[in-house]
Amino acid sequence: MAVEFELSEVGVHTLRVGVSYLDPLTNEPKSLRKFYRFQVLNPLTITFKHVLIQDISFVEAKIQNITQIPLHADTIVFVPSPPFEAQQLTAPDNDNANNLIFPDDSIQCIFKVTAEHLDLSLGTLNLGRLEVNWKSAMGESGRLQTQPVMRKVGSVKEATVTVLLPTPVVAQVGQPFVASVLIQNNGTRAMNLQLQLRRDLMLGILCSSVSHLNVGIVQGKSSVHVSVELLPLIAGLQQIRGVLAVDMDSQVEFAMEKPVYVLVK
Structure with missing residues (x-):
């Protein structure tokens, strides 16, 4: 029996397995429980570099594979927060092996983030998050969503x-x-x-x-x-x-x- 469950948090997790059965000799119902503790780590580390040109934000994402096996990035999408819109300027080609990230290797993507109506009086602005869907060589799939990418507006005046x-x-x-x-x-x-x-x-x-x-x-x-x-x-x-x-x-x-x-x- 195979059970699939999505883990949304890193750290130590505990899996509890319980089995109920009948004793074949006495026909008495019995149960057995066992606990498995394991560590969940991020397979990818993502760092950002933000460049502001006038009112246009350019977000560069560096995605690094920190596991010991190759990972294939199926999709790399920047999910903008309203009122922003995101356009992918550079990305791995989905038709070739550039989506394959080897151990300790990395790829880079650049996104252009703009907004038609923007309140520059705010201290910081939430541009959005990066979402990466990946698969391992054994076919295991996963999804990683980053923390919000913030833009500081302190030096920009209306x-x-x-x-x-x-x-x-x-x-x-x-x-x-x-x-x-x-x-x-x-x-x-x-x-x-x-x-x-x-x-x-x-x-x-x-x-x-x-x-x-x-x-x-x-x-x-x-x-x-x-x-x-x-x-x-x-x-x-x-x-x-x-x-x-x-x-x-x-x-x-x-x-x-x-x-x-x-x-x-």
Whole structure:
């Protein structure tokens, strides 16, 4: 008699076998129980490398056979979590022996993970899991599903603000000059933005035009240029400060990240 049972956890397992029978001499019912302890290990180790290019995630999976026998990978699938979609860029060819993983050998697969609507304000995002179905040389089959692949979003902002100066810039005390402010919407949702030049944060160079300007709706993956007039008040190397964009719906502020310096004569 053969019994098949899927094991979903690694570690020590105990198999209890019970047999009931009749004594052929006394016709008395009897039973026998026996316990078998065995260790369950992962036949494969899977490591990930995640590369983020703009809003596109590239997940590279390295699958290594840590058993003493060859294993055949029937399917290797990345199961994305909503709202992500996954596309397999490189994979073993199902028509040849590249699916066969020898002991201590490994194969690599790359998946492109994208989403149409993505909230970049979240700290981490669950991209999905890798699922591998395999068979041994004796025909034993198994399935392995990894932990979620997480994407960190801390360094990515929904909007960025950059001050662009004319080249060459000639700044003199008491003479206004015009600069351009580039506001980029890095996310996929439209944002109702307002450009603010806060005089209380400025020193040496102040805003001599409208300090709060409604930019309007900026669609996802797009940008807008806004011209502003600045007035130098102090000679020397001065930094432009206090320039930021505000999402009027969520009141989230996006300050300029890269400092901009102007030599005032």
